[in-house]
Amino acid sequence: MHREDFLMFENNQNLIYFDNGATTFKPKRVVDKVVDYYTKYTANAHRGDYDISLKVDNEYEEAREVVRHFINAKSSKEIIFTKGTTESMNMIVFSFMKYYLHKGDEILITKAEHASNVLPWFELEKELGVSVKYIPLTSEYKVTLDNLKNVVTEKTKVISLAHVTNVIGDIRPIKEITEFAHDNNILVVIDGAQSVPHLKTDVEDLDIDFLAFSGHKMLGPTGVGVLYAKEKYLEKFRPFNYGGGMNSRFESTKEIEYKELPLRLEAGTENIAGVLGLKEAILYLESIGIENIHKHEQELREYLIKRLKEVSNITVYNENSEAGIVVFNIENIFAEDTSRFLNHYGICIRAGNHCTKMVKDEIKVKNTCRISLYLYNTKEEIDKLIEVLKENNKIYDIIL
Numbered sequence: 001m002h003r004e005d006f007l008m009f010e011n012n013q014n015l016i017y018f019d020n021g022a023t024t025f026k027p028k029r030v031v032d033k034v035v036d037y038y039t040k041y042t043a044n045a046h047r048g049d050y051d052i053s054l055k056v057d058n059e060y061e062e063a064r065e066v067v068r069h070f071i072n073a074k075s076s077k078e079i080i081f082t083k084g085t086t087e088s089m090n091m092i093v094f095s096f097m098k099y100y101l102h103k104g105d106e107i108l109i110t111k112a113e114h115a116s117n118v119l120p121w122f123e124l125e126k127e128l129g130v131s132v133k134y135i136p137l138t139s140e141y142k143v144t145l146d147n148l149k150n151v152v153t154e155k156t157k158v159i160s161l162a163h164v165t166n167v168i169g170d171i172r173p174i175k176e177i178t179e180f181a182h183d184n185n186i187l188v189v190i191d192g193a194q195s196v197p198h199l200k201t202d203v204e205d206l207d208i209d210f211l212a213f214s215g216h217k218m219l220g221p222t223g224v225g226v227l228y229a230k231e232k233y234l235e236k237f238r239p240f241n242y243g244g245g246m247n248s249r250f251e252s253t254k255e256i257e258y259k260e261l262p263l264r265l266e267a268g269t270e271n272i273a274g275v276l277g278l279k280e281a282i283l284y285l286e287s288i289g290i291e292n293i294h295k296h297e298q299e300l301r302e303y304l305i306k307r308l309k310e311v312s313n314i315t316v317y318n319e320n321s322e323a324g325i326v327v328f329n330i331e332n333i334f335a336e337d338t339s340r341f342l343n344h345y346g347i348c349i350r351a352g353n354h355c356t357k358m359v360k361d362e363i364k365v366k367n368t369c370r371i372s373l374y375l376y377n378t379k380e381e382i383d384k385l386i387e388v389l390k391e392n393n394k395i396y397d398i399i400l
């Protein structure tokens with residue numbers, strides 16, 4: 001789908017890229033936007049009174065509106081540009097939850113979460129005496145409302161989950177979860193790193209309280225991402241950074257006035273090129289249709305699972321997941337060795353624990369090979385992968 005829009009394919013004719021969960025290629029339109037900003041109208045945002053600076057202001061705020069529309073937030077004030085999911089998650093925990101929660105309060109996560117939805121909570125547990133608990137997963141490593149209900153107590157104040165997990169690739173029932181959570185005065189934080197790029201994410205319909213996602217996993221530049229929160233909560237965020245751009249006044253008497261949202265939470269010069277590139281990425285995704293992308297990935301996933309079964313000594317750990325992520329191992333071969341073997345044929349996959357180090361308690365294996373698909377992957381690429389995997393008896397001749 002639309003491979004001609006990606007210069008990475010033009011410049012790497014035989015490359016097969018199956019590591020889209022880590023980062024994605026950028027369409028020409030995104031690259032052009034970044035180059036245009038650096039070559040035609042470089043200026044800071046929200047600071048100058050001259051033409052190119054005003055153009056930057058307009059484009060920057062247009063980008064915020066494009067993001068707002070993409071996730072159907074009520075107001076563009078609810079969109080804060082950050083460095084990515086990790087920074088957004090840290091802001092949720094340390095700019096809001098640290099002041100909202102109290103000793104003894106419980107936070108529910110799962111063992112299939114990425115580090116950025118685990119470590120900030122672990123740190124808060126140490127700092128505040130809150131308690132991080134795990135929602136038990138089903139035999140297919142999924143979250144169900146019933147499993148969740150089993151561990152909710154009157155002390156549960158937050159449920160923090162990836163919408164789509166980066167190893168298991170399951171799509172969580174977020175709407176059911178927020179409905180139940182809100183009936184019980186529980187806030188819901190969603191790590192959207194692997195979902196927003198692939199699935200329609202309507203924060204109003206899903207009734208999500210907080211959402212974090214990254215530009216680079218959705219065809220945008222690296223170093224830019226988004227924090228969304230309902231305005232009533234975002235209003236209560238304490239700035240993560242203090243400095244220029246977020247204050248309207250400060251005096252030697254220490255009187256200070258901070259700006260309104262969203263600028264109050266965007267101190268210092270932002271990643272302007274990144275923000276403008278992210279806008280182009282979203283417009284590009286919208287021009288194709290996120291539903292069409294999701295459908296394409298599901299077709300590819302089904303095909304991939306079917307064809308992997310032809311490889312005799314393979315274990316697939318998430319056959320019945322829903323997203324375009326498939327994890328596997330070849331019997332008696334270390335995941336990194338499989339990855340290096342595939343690299344020999346120009347096939348890029350991810351091997352290791354994928355920053356999701358507790359999932360080993362569930363799937364009982366520490367390292368896996370991960371294929372993560374996106375709009376530009378094809379069945380022909382999968383055919384090539386299978387052809388190579390079938391030759392895995394030669395692996396140590398090739399990589400040693």
Ligand SMILES: Cc1ncc(COP(=O)(O)O)c(C=O)c1O
Binds near residue numbers: 086116165194
């Ligand atoms: C589920 C999930 N959450 C969070 C992240 C962190 O994203 P970033 O490195 O862009 O901050 C990732 C990245 O792989 C992820 O897969």
